[in-house]
Amino acid sequence: MPSEGKQPLFVLVRPQMGENIGAAARAMWNFGLDRMRVVGPRDGWPNEKAVVMASGAGRLLDEAQVSDTLAEALEDTTYVFATTARIRGLTKPVMSPERAMALAAEKLAAGEKVAVLFGPERAGLENEDVARANALITVPVNPDFPSLNLAQCVLLTAYEWRRAQGEISHERMEIARGGDPATGGDIEAWATHLEERLDERGFFFPPEKAANMKTNLRNLWSRMPLTRADVQMLHGALRQLIRGKDN
Template sequence: MTDAAQPAFVLVRPQMGENIGAAARGMLNFGLDAMRLVAPRDGWPNPAARAMASGAGRVLDAAEVSDSTAEAVASCHFVLATTARPRGLTVPVYSPEAAMVEARDRIARGERVAVLFGPERAGLENADIARANAVVSVPVNPDYASLNLAQCVLLMAYEWRRATAEVVPHTVEMAGAVWADQAEVDALAAHYESRLEEAGFFFPPEKAESMKRNLRNLWSRMPLTRADAQILHGVLRQMVRWAGRGR
């Protein structure tokens, strides 16, 4: 992915190489690789960052290093600043989700977007936030609003992925199985009904039809695979054999 097709994640005066590496890993998890660093405290490159990146070293290799926030965002048209605390500035405030939707839409129009992340100790300073066009406020616990740098990067990267990729909200991992079709469910229902009939389960007689209907409805509500149906047939057959031996 090129810088033009994604927001640049700008780590402003990061203090620990480990957090830079963890941020790189989080970015790459969600398809981002445009990292910019502003005056990293321990210099650059940083061995601790590479050790923590765990396979995301290419993000670190391509990272742009600047001396100031102004230099890091000079080429951008729209800048977002992440902060958990009100700063006394008049500025639009986005949720992480809305921020990444806005970033997506602006990038689609050909704009370049950056997201600022502050240093671990105290976050972004007002001078950094004043350069941003909008603020991103994470809805954290107000009694404990401090987010780790890499956590914040991961959260924003995740929202970027949600905004730009098709995310399936729910699915079932079939592991090679196939769903039972209606004929197979009907056969299973008939098998159980016939054996239960023999066992005198449907009693009293006037309630038999509603009991059979409820039992059939039970099978319909169950998301059965073909293998499930075969197992349930086998269970019933074995129980019948066992019951026959006990007579």
């Protein structure tokens, strides 16, 4: 299914290996991007190795726009980012992928057409390519080893695009099958059951501290993300412990 809404074009400039084109397509589709342009692929087009590597993202390759020159690929765009690890004497804004994709979202929402350039595997974009960009994207990598694989760079940028859409959940609770959250009634029944059994065994001593001890226990259960299955297991474990003690 095609992705909905406005999104940046990802332009692969003179990619050298079909496998990397396919991996880039797969990385794009991982994050809901499906608008690829390919400029002057070294091994021609279509490329069977790209199709194999793309796996379930082969549709991106079928629909990719292929051109001989970068000028042709950018003819209808209004704002262009170039990904590069090297700043080679050109005065341009330099942004992190996070900031660049946030800006891309703003420009797309305003009706502009945004492209992101990714250079060939061996040496990246040439100065002539970078000169066509409005801004640069540079990843804060190890300065002693700044080179990123083409698909890695695409993946990282696509991830930041997804983040810019507010579609990243930074934390969540994975609920196992049958693991519905325990209700207040479930917790109350468990707390009462435990307190009764502990009271029988003389746990709440001395008497003047009993109320505070029970409050601390209740607070313990309220801090725990218990499921109904958890509570049932606790009931069963307590019954078994008491049964064993009585025997």
